[in-house]
Amino acid sequence: MKKLKVIELFAGVGGFRLGLEATDKFKVVWSNQWEPSTKTQHASLVYEARFGKSNHSNTDISEVPIDTIPDADILVGGFPCQDYSVATTLQNSKGLIGKKGVLWWSIHRILSEKKNPPKYLFLENVDRLLKSPSTQRGRDFAIMLKSLDDLGYAVEWRVINAADYGMPQRRRRIFFIGYHKSTLPFKTLKNAKANDWIFKLSTISHAFPITSTNSKINSFKITDDLVALSENFNVGEQLSPFQNTGYFIDGSVHTTKTTAVYDGKRVVLGDILEKEPVEEEFYIPESDYPKWEYLKGAKKEVRKAKSGFTYNYSEGSMIFPDALDNASRTIITGEGGKSPSRFKHVIQTSKGLRRLTPKEVERLNMFPENHTALNGISNTKRVFFMGNALVVGVVQKIGKSLFDKIHSS
Incomplete structure (x- = not known):
């Protein structure tokens, strides 16, 4: 079966690539890693040493011409958690700009400007994204969901603690999968009951089984445009409406709190x-x-x-x-x-x-031995990379599940 082509953004030292390519079902065809705050691009040097310089970009992603990014089936990346608020442009009250330097809008730009945008998204962030900022709990995630909805994607998400599934580190991160409306998984999701999708049918629940915590599925609409969302979403509320599990399709959110189900081996x-x-x-x-x-x-x-x-x-x-x-x-x-x-x-x-x-x-992030060992890279810097990395085993399991979902729909 043909491998799915991948664009890897905010690549760091290649955690997404390691996890996906370990399944033998994905091939990274283009990658980008740029660290704005350092002169020497240490992470990019490690990435190139492990995977080669071919099709790797070490340039500010917001300045990469869209036509130099090849077509791919899936776009992946662990993008930085920033302030995602938006504002109207002066020239056009309906036009939107994200804050300069906020890297979410670089993903948005690729999806909106490519002639053949990727059909699938696989993204990762810190779990506080669901309740940021503190003055408008959940606003940033709502902006993200609505901006993807505007581009024709449905999104499922889950907060996963790697240790809940036997992996060696207690690392909680939010993972989300996007399905373009032209895909069969999008149509399956559209016709599914919320309970069935969340607990049985979703890509992430196949990889990482869950059970309900007896809280009902909360459903609500997000219909405002991005400017109105940015200004008004959840103002004055103490809690985010987004729980650790859910999905968003055609303007409707379905979300609930779930707990992990796992009784296998545990690495300590x-x-x-x-x-x-x-x-x-x-x-x-x-x-x-x-x-x-x-x-x-x-x-x-x-x-x-x-x-x-x-x-x-x-x-x-x-x-x-x-x-x-x-x-x-x-x-x-x-x-x-x-x-x-x-x-x-x-x-x-x-x-x-x-x-x-x-x-x-x-090893705690399930990387290969000495993956970051390279002349000129200090021990402190090597550990710094891992503080920014994800647990490779989580990506591998979700990646395999996504491949199966695409080919079984």
């Missing part, structure tokens, strides 16, 4: 550790133990702001050192480096306390 932090001995730089000097213990411990203290204002500060304690018999906590971009930190992982070994190595952090 202890399973992914390198055999000792590990390089000396990862061991914490005993003289630093008190600093780590303070940062990880519970606090109730009076603190003083730069303005001179004093306030009561409190936070709970964290497990220290990290438990080896559970999936790891979420890897963040600041995981690397020697300085003591509340959020970095610390494990107990026979030689004392140490931090995680880049290879171990790669």
Whole structure:
């Protein structure tokens, strides 16, 4: 069976590509990775070293001419979480522009300007997207759904914690799949009952089974144009109307809260550790133990702001050192480096306390061994990449399910 052609945006070091191509059902035909804040394009260098320079673009995606992007079946990417509000242009009150530099509108531009836009979308973001911004809970997601609806796509979404399905890291992310109205899955979705689609028929539920939390499916319309949505959606409400699972088609949202169903093998932090001995730089000097213990411990203290204002500060304690018999906590971009930190992982070994190595952090995201190891790329930078990456196993399972959905509809 022919492989589906993929455009990979915001490619980082290639997590989407690894997951999709591992199924042997997808082929990336064009990729883009651009980091605006650094002169050296470290992630792009790693990407090119692993997958080759051919058909890879290291240019600001908002400036890439649309006619240089090849046609593909599916567009994928983990785009940054930003402020998605829109505004009318001065010349045309109906014309819309997203805020400059907001990368969602680069996806939108490709979908709206390509003669043959991809029929399917597979995107990822942080789960707070469902309730951003705090002043208009859910507005950003509503803008995104409506902008895709305007372009002829239906969307299904789910917040997935990789560890709920036996993977080695507690990493919660929202994944969503778009189906163009010209596709059979779109027509299947249009004719399905909400309950059947969410729990039995959807691409993501096939990959990651769920059960209801006894909350009913909430349905509502999003019919405003993007400007009105941007200004008025959910104003004054405390909660987002979007739950962790749902779909949107022809202006109608159907959403409910679900929980994971899984009773298979579970990989825990202890399973992914390198055999000792590990390089000396990862061991914490005993003289630093008190600093780590303070940062990880519970606090109730009076603190003083730069303005001179004093306030009561409190936070709970964290497990220290990290438990080896559970999936790891979420890897963040600041995981690397020697300085003591509340959020970095610390494990107990026979030689004392140490931090995680880049290879171990790669394993927590289910990347191949030393995927980010490259001359000129520091250990701190390697771990930074993984703080931005996704869990490859999640992409692989959803990708296989999407391929099956496309070919069975």
